[in-house]
Every structure is written in C-alpha cells, then in structure tokens.
Amino acid sequence: EDQVTQSPEALRLQEGESSSLNCSYTVSGLRGLFWYRQDPGKGPEFLFTLYSAGEEKEKERLKATLTKKESFLHITAPKPEDSATYLCAVQADSSASKIIFGSGTRLSIRP
C-alpha cells in the first residue's frame, strides 16, 4: 500500500535556527514527490516537485532533496514568516491519477 509519513508532527525553532523536515514514503513506483506550504485558513500552496533520487530544488530559505525512500525539506536561517504547516505528497505509478498526502509538519518560528 502506498504510504507517506511526515516527521516531526510539530517543530518549534528560534529565528535563524536551521533544521530539516522529513517525508518518508513507500510507493510502487514514484512519479513525483511534492512539497506544499499551508497557512491557517488557506489552501496548500505549491513549493516543489521532485522526480528522481538525487534531485534537489531551492527557493529562498527552503531546499528540498529526494532519495529513494525519503525527502527532506531543509530550512536555513528561518524567519517568523516561514511559520506554516508543510505538507508532503507523492504520486505513484500504480495510481497515476491519485496523489497521496502526508499529515504534515507544523513549523513555528519564534522571533
């Protein structure tokens, strides 16, 4: 069964304190792994798509990496405005029309 697990559930950091969020997955064949940011009361906002192991993508203070079993979202020197829930999702070969989401990591950055 295709599955996505995110850890930790919640993370509190001091402004400027770098860290990483984890997304581990088991799928029959990965077509794509997605990262989203979700602010309270809003829909998920697209951040990155990764397609193959070894791929990396960056956007401002965020960098996403992918291996054959997991993805990391690295946050470098975060600011309070980076506080949000970060969602990971995978699209598997076995279900090309379905995208499976993890339960998310709630990130809080203290000034």
Added chain:
Amino acid sequence: NAGVTQTPKFQVLKTGQSMTLQCAQDMNHNSMYWYRQDPGMGLRLIYYSASEGTTDKGEVPNGYNVSRLNKREFSLRLESAAPSQTSVYFCATNRRGTENTIYFGEGSWLTVV
C-alpha cells in the same frame, strides 16, 4: 491559489440536509480532485476526475457524489449530511503529463450539526 475557485466558503448544515460544493478552474487542466482535511488526518482524497466525463472513487467516497459538469467544473454533493462530514473541503486540479503539480482552491468549511 488563483485559478481554482470554490463556493461556498463557509456552510452550516443540519444532519440529513443536502448540499453541493462547487469548484471551477480556469487553468485548462484535465484532472480535478476533491479532498477533505481533518485535524491529524492530513488531506484525504474523496473523488477525482482524470478527464471530462470520468469520475473515480478515492480513499473516502462514502456519503458523497460528484459530477464533472465540463472541463472547468467539478461539484461535490452531500446527499444526507452527517456530523462526521464536518471538515474542510479542498478542490484541486492538475494537468497531468510531464508536469504533475496539483493546485488547490481556498477551501470550503463545512459544519454539520
């Protein structure tokens, strides 16, 4: 979230009432989805439509029906609402093919009392 519009934004229903959530997209995407989001459960797929004229069940389809009216519109209907259907509902779209990014609407907050 420009491009995917959901209505209504908020709705309160009594148990047993019916209602339809509307979704429209102007991104010319083939696939459309309905998700529900509950605390600690993440986003769970209710129904999806890979293309105009087709619909398929997702992970949690019971108690819901959908209609893919045309390429732009995908509606979700609750025939007899139950308190367990209290949730936030998101419509989403993607183009399929080389770029699989899924784009979400702003969400519809539904409370069933």
